[in-house]
Structure formats: C-alpha cells, structure tokens
Amino acid sequence: MSQKRNKDLIIIGIIWIIISIPILIMLYPKVGEMIQAEAIITLVFVTIFYAVQTQKMVKEEEKRRKADYWERRIKEFYKPLWDRLNTVRNEIKIDTLGEGRTVEILKDVEDFLWEKRYMIPIDTFNKINELHTELFIASIDIAQLDNKEVKELLKQLRRAESKVRTIIVDEWKSIEASIRKIYGY
Numbered sequence: 001m002s003q004k005r006n007k008d009l010i011i012i013g014i015i016w017i018i019i020s021i022p023i024l025i026m027l028y029p030k031v032g033e034m035i036q037a038e039a040i041i042t043l044v045f046v047t048i049f050y051a052v053q054t055q056k057m058v059k060e061e062e063k064r065r066k067a068d069y070w071e072r073r074i075k076e077f078y079k080p081l082w083d084r085l086n087t088v089r090n091e092i093k094i095d096t097l098g099e100g101r102t103v104e105i106l107k108d109v110e111d112f113l114w115e116k117r118y119m120i121p122i123d124t125f126n127k128i129n130e131l132h133t134e135l136f137i138a139s140i141d142i143a144q145l146d147n148k149e150v151k152e153l154l155k156q157l158r159r160a161e162s163k164v165r166t167i168i169v170d171e172w173k174s175i176e177a178s179i180r181k182i183y184g185y
C-alpha cells in the first residue's frame with residue numbers, strides 16, 4: 001500500500017479517537033466503561049482496516065493469476081502456432097504442393113489447433129478452423145488439379161495463412177497489453 005494511503009488511514013484513526021473520546025465520556029461517565037467502549041471502537045476500526053487490506057490482496061492475486069494464464073497462452077498456444085504458420089509459409093511452394101508434405105503440415109496445424117483450442121476465444125477458433133478446413137480439404141484432392149488450379153490453391157493457402165496470422169497477432173498484442181497493464185508498464 002502507498003505511504004500516502006497509510007498516512008490517510010493514520011489521520012482518520014486519530015480523528016476518530018479524538019472525536020470518540022468526548023462522546024464516550026458523556027455517554028459513559030465511569031472510566032472502566034469508557035476504556036471498554038474505546039477498545040471496542042478501536043477493534044472495529046482495526047477490523048475494517050484489515051478487511052480492506054485483505055480485499056486488496058485478493059484483487060491483486062486475481063490479477064496475477066490472470067497475467068500468469070495469459071503468459072501461458074502466449075507460450076503454449078500463440079508462439080507454437082506462429083512457428084507452425086512459419087512452416088506453412090516456408091515449406092509449401094508450388095513444386096511441393098502436390099506432395100504429402102502439404103497434407104502433413106496442414107494436419108500438424110489442425111491437430112495443434114484442436115488440442116489447444118481451450119486457450120483461445122471460441123470465435124477465434126472457429127475463424128481459424130474454418131480457413132484451415134477449406135485448405136486441408138482442397139490440399140487432399142490436389143493430385144486431381146491442373147497446374148492453374150494448384151496455383152490458385154497456393155494463393156488461397158497464402159491468403160488463409162495471412163488471415164490466421166493477422167488474427168493471432170492481434171490477439172497476441174491484446175494479451176501483451178493486458179499483461180503490461182497488470183504489471184504497470
């Protein structure tokens with residue numbers, strides 16, 4: 001807690017004691033009753049103070065848990081998917097598109113996406129899965145395509161990969177911004 005906040009609470013406590021002592025003297029003329037009443041009031045004040053502090057600690061812990069989960073999402077989903085997208089971009093070329101490597105790469109992305117789908121919003125999963133499924137199905141039938149259709153499929157693959165990359169980058173940046181906000185930088 002900040003020093004200003006501590007000073008404010010001390011000042012409030014002193015004012016409370018100064019105000020409550022004359023009231024207690026009027027209400028409870030006996031010294032023993034006055035001391036007991038003052039002790040009760042002090043106990044109430046201390047209890048309120050600690051309740052507020054505990055609530056702040058709970059909120060801070062919740063923020064840390066969120067930040068930890070977001071960091072885990074980046075480490076376990078966004079970065080590995082980014083690496084797989086780089087593989088798609090680097091390895092699938094027009095001369096290799098008809099080989100089994102295309103299906104293998106797309107299958108790896110699909111398996112990863114389905115395994116880690118709980119780490120992303122459902123609408124993001126649906127967008128990526130839709131793009132991926134179209135390309136996966138088209139790449140299975142690639143042997144039946146002529147050269148012009150293969151080139152078109154390659155363009156579709158690059159567009160879909162670019163769209164997925166944009167979705168991932170946008171979400172990744174959003175998560176990083178949220179983490180920075182929690183940590184205060």
